[in-house]
Amino acid sequence: MGDSRGLDDAPAIPDVDLTRPSIARVYDYVLGGKDHYEIDRRVSAALFAAVPETSDLAHDNRNHLRRAVTWLVREAGIRQILDLGSGLPTAGNVHEIAHEVDPSVRVVYVDIDPIVLAHGRALLDDDDTTTVVTGDVRDVDAIFADPEVTALIDTTAPFAVLAASILHHLSDEEDPYAVAAAITARLSPGSYLLVSNFLDDDEPRAKALERAFLDGGLGTGRFRTWAEQQRFFAGLEMVEPGLTYANDWRPDDRTPTDSPTHTLYAAGIGRKA
Ligand code: SAM
Incomplete structure (x- = not known):
């Protein structure tokens, strides 16, 4: 879990609503970050009460993202990345992972939460390969028309x-x-399209976390089945090994072999022919 005071004593950030929890800030807290408020920590406590291994789940996802971005840049030769629902800057940001392979890779972060824009801009001030914009993934056309997106991608x-x-x-x-x-x-x-999600592999913890998201005012945290998640890749060729538990997707020596949340998270990458 994160720093116990987070941003509570920091100067206010424009447009950031402190009366409601935010997925980005709760996720930051669960990952061990410092960009969260009292309201976020309260909701996080409810997630941990429902599933005590909630932090492992977030770390399984970040670990997969690290391997997948490395694969996309190193093996697939990708030099431009659009990261939707990117979240707050954290340890091992996508542009940092990509730049370990090639510093010229261009990355655009998109998130609906104004705190992501504020913190991202501060972090990326002197980086001309990478930017962060505010956008809603439900409006794909608007994201692809955004001048800051088209400037880099x-x-x-x-x-x-x-x-x-x-x-x-x-x-x-x-x-x-x-x-x-x-x-x-x-x-x-x-x-390529990378998709990773909460997985409903027929176990009670999935339903417990889904409920804790709703009850905590975080909205949807929907655990979808394998068949439901496969639909996200319609029209694409699956990259080997296909849609798998996140930790089984091209694991390396930094991938947990005994994660207690192994069966709660799925991931895959599809390629447009
Ligand atoms: N992609 C990062 C990762 O996998 O580590 C962060 C994931 S975090 C759990 C989900 C992020 O999606 C949050 O930062 C949240 O603000 C953002 N988000 C939620 N709904 C969104 C929407 N409709 N459009 C864009 N971003 C959204």
Whole structure:
């Protein structure tokens, strides 16, 4: 868990609502960060009460993201990345992982939460390969039309879209399948879509966390089945080993082998032919 005071004593950030928890800040707290407020810690306590291994789940996701970004840049040759629902800067940011392989990789972070923009801008002040913009993943057209996105991402060349730990925050009514299809329609040949999500592998912890999200005022945290998640890759060729438990996707020596949340998180990458 994160720093116990977080941002409570820090100067106010414009547009940041302190009366409601935010997914980005709760996630930061669960990952051990410092960008959260009392309201976020209260909701996090309810998540931990429902599933004490909640931090492992977040770390399984970040570990997968690290391996997947490294693979996209090193093995697949990707040099431009659009990271949707990117979250607050944390240990091992996508641009830092990509730049370990090639410092010229361009990265655009997109998030709906104003705190992500504020902290991202501060972090990326002197980085001309990487930027952060505010956007809503439910409006894919607006994201792809954003001048800051088009300035860094050339959609006529191969690029990668990351949808890590974001589509499970959309309810069925918000139609995450249509969102994935809209992204896929934008991919040029040789581009990739990464999707990782909470997994409903038929165990009670999935339902307990889903309930804690709703009760805590965090909205949707929908655990979807394997079959539901496979639909996100419609129209794409799956990169080996396909849609798997996140920790089983090309594990390396830094991947946990005994994560207690192994069966609660799935991930995959699809390629546009
Ligand atoms: N992608 C990062 C990762 O996998 O570590 C962060 C995931 S975090 C759990 C989910 C992020 O999605 C939060 O930062 C939240 O603000 C953002 N988010 C939620 N709904 C969104 C939406 N409709 N459009 C864009 N971002 C959204």
